[in-house]
Amino acid sequence: AQSVTQLGSHVSVSEGALVLLRCNYSSSVPPYLFWYVQYPNQGLQLLLKYTTGATLVKGINGFEAEFKKSETSFHLTKPSAHMSDAAEYFCAVRMYSSASKIIFGSGTRLSIRP
Amino acid sequence: GAVVSQHPSWVICKSGTSVKIECRSLDFQATTMFWYRQFPKQSLMLMATSNEGSKATYEQGVEKDKFLINHASLTLSTLTVTSAHPEDSSFYICSASRRGDEQYFGPGTRLTVT
Numbered sequence: 001a002q003s004v005t006q007l008g009s010h011v012s013v014s015e016g017a018l019v020l021l022r023c024n025y026s027s028s029v030p031p032y033l034f035w036y037v038q039y040p041n042q043g044l045q046l047l048l049k050y051t052t053g054a055t056l057v058k059g060i061n062g063f064e065a066e067f068k069k070s071e072t073s074f075h076l077t078k079p080s081a082h083m084s085d086a087a088e089y090f091c092a093v094r095m096y097s098s099a100s101k102i103i104f105g106s107g108t109r110l111s112i113r114p
Numbered sequence: 115g116a117v118v119s120q121h122p123s124w125v126i127c128k129s130g131t132s133v134k135i136e137c138r139s140l141d142f143q144a145t146t147m148f149w150y151r152q153f154p155k156q157s158l159m160l161m162a163t164s165n166e167g168s169k170a171t172y173e174q175g176v177e178k179d180k181f182l183i184n185h186a187s188l189t190l191s192t193l194t195v196t197s198a199h200p201e202d203s204s205f206y207i208c209s210a211s212r213r214g215d216e217q218y219f220g221p222g223t224r225l226t227v228t
Contacts, residue, residue, distance in 0.1 A: 043118075043120075043219045043222045107157050
């Protein structure tokens with residue numbers, strides 16, 4: 001069975017500092033991996049996804065994530081935080097078929113200090 | 115492209131009444147639609163998966179008679195919460211997928227039952 005664990009329900013960084021949001025997955029085979037962002041009272045926006053190929057994935061808004069099979073991790077990073085990055089971030093996993101359900105992690109709230 | 119809308123964005127209803135939420139794929143045909151529920155400060159939990167023209171598949175613990183899902187066309191799915199109670203108050207999010215592609219999420223519907 002697939003599962004996703006996000007370490008840290010709340011992360012706070014200073015503006016301009018590195019953002020690191022941690023995600024580990026559990027799956028019998030490498031799945032598709034996603035990071036989504038959710039602003040208050042809004043739906044989800046896809047930041048980036050890993051399917052196959054290059055393990056370092058670049059997304060929107062300067063975010064990137066690296067798929068590490070040996071560590072079963074897919075951590076999200078951004079070199080320099082901006083105030084507008086404050087939001088809820090969800091790591092998610094899905095098997096190969098698009099009809100398969102997405103399993104979401106519990107979410108990490110990112111706060112940015114001025 | 116790949117825009118999903120939901121209507122209404124916000125609804126208040128009295129306990130015991132029913133409320134219908136629409137999910138539309140605006141610029142593509144969605145072979146599969148998904149309905150999620152999100153309680154405050156929690157992650158998204160999949161409620162059901164529906165394919166056009168067939169019955170929805172509900173996740174364990176979701177009452178199919180209470181949460182009626184209809185996927186009558188390739189661009190529209192509806193979720194009807196029947197005999198709503200305050201504990202049904204939540205944020206409901208749909209997503210739509212076209213064959214061989216990822217899920218695209220709607221903006222969500224905030225349901226408050228008084």
